[in-house]
Amino acid sequence: MGITIDISGLAKSYGDLPVLRGCSFTFQANQTYAILGVNGAGKSTLLRILALLENPDTGEVSYLEGGRPHRKNQELKRKITLVLPQVGVFNTTVFQNVTYGLKIRGLHKRDYKVRVERLLDLVGLTEKREQKAMTLSSGQIRRLGLARAMVIEPEVLLLDEPTASLDPGNTKIIETAIRDLRDQRKTSIIMSTHDFTQARQLADSILAVEQGQIMEWSGAPFSGALLSSPGLGEGEAGLGSPMKKGER
Ligand SMILES: Nc1ncnc2c1ncn2[C@@H]1O[C@H](COP(=O)(O)OP(=O)(O)O)[C@@H](O)[C@H]1O
Numbered sequence: 001m002g003i004t005i006d007i008s009g010l011a012k013s014y015g016d017l018p019v020l021r022g023c024s025f026t027f028q029a030n031q032t033y034a035i036l037g038v039n040g041a042g043k044s045t046l047l048r049i050l051a052l053l054e055n056p057d058t059g060e061v062s063y064l065e066g067g068r069p070h071r072k073n074q075e076l077k078r079k080i081t082l083v084l085p086q087v088g089v090f091n092t093t094v095f096q097n098v099t100y101g102l103k104i105r106g107l108h109k110r111d112y113k114v115r116v117e118r119l120l121d122l123v124g125l126t127e128k129r130e131q132k133a134m135t136l137s138s139g140q141i142r143r144l145g146l147a148r149a150m151v152i153e154p155e156v157l158l159l160d161e162p163t164a165s166l167d168p169g170n171t172k173i174i175e176t177a178i179r180d181l182r183d184q185r186k187t188s189i190i191m192s193t194h195d196f197t198q199a200r201q202l203a204d205s206i207l208a209v210e211q212g213q214i215m216e217w218s219g220a221p222f223s224g225a226l227l228s229s230p231g232l233g234e235g236e237a238g239l240g241s242p243m244k245k246g247e248r
């Protein structure tokens with residue numbers, strides 16, 4: 001069925017720093033979105049709000065399942081997973097790390113063994129399954145973090161810069177795993193990234209957070225300036241106008 005996330009007039013400030021100022025957008029169920037934006041644009045803030053870890057100052061976030069609003073309860077929180085760039089691991093094996101979320105949900109090993117093995121293979125950690133997670137390289141830990149999130153089959157997967165500061169080999173593995181999940185069309189994926197090529201390859205829609213607003217990329221040539229320099233003039237990056245509610 002999938003979860004559609006509708007945000008409307010979302011605003012968030014920290015002290016007197018306005019970060020998000022009236023963001024409105026509908027993230028359709030089972031679609032993949034990439035969010036671009038300079039450092040400090042508010043991408044992580046938006047992801048934390050979508051993950052129900054933080055409240056907006058004003059505005060609404062609605063989670064619709066089968067067209068009906070879902071209550072913001074523990075059950076909904078369990079359907080949403082946010083993966084941060086800094087992955088914390090438990091001091092146990094790779095396999096135990098990946099299966100932890102399944103065990104606390106009361107699943108038996110026979111029910112998830114195949115799923116876990118497929119995921120370990122997807123992120124290239126099959127050979128490391130009995131290794132202590134704390135002894136993995138940083139790239140392997142990031143792959144473990146993604147596998148651990150994907151294994152619980154969340155309905156909404158939020159990825160905060162999943163490949164930032166990774167080498168090309170690790171980046172490719174993570175991208176392949178995200179693509180695999182996207183192609184199954186059973187998860188709403190929203191990822192922030194600095195890599196426009198990656199956004200084009202993985203996402204159904206490309207968005208940008210700029211000056212506290214969400215814009216949708218119009219498909220016009222992209223200058224790339226959005227990724228490196230703040231204060232970009234409007235339209236220069238081929239971005240459309242801020243999304244208004246009900247516009248899609
Ligand atoms: N908890 C917080 N307290 C104070 N300021 C914050 C907090 N979280 C984020 N910020 C500030 O909000 C702005 C947006 O941050 P962030 O959402 O992390 O941007 P991005 O992920 O696009 O780089 C930054 O200036 C950041 O320092």
Ligand SMILES: [Mg+2]
Pocket residue numbers: 043044045160
């Ligand atoms: Mg961030």
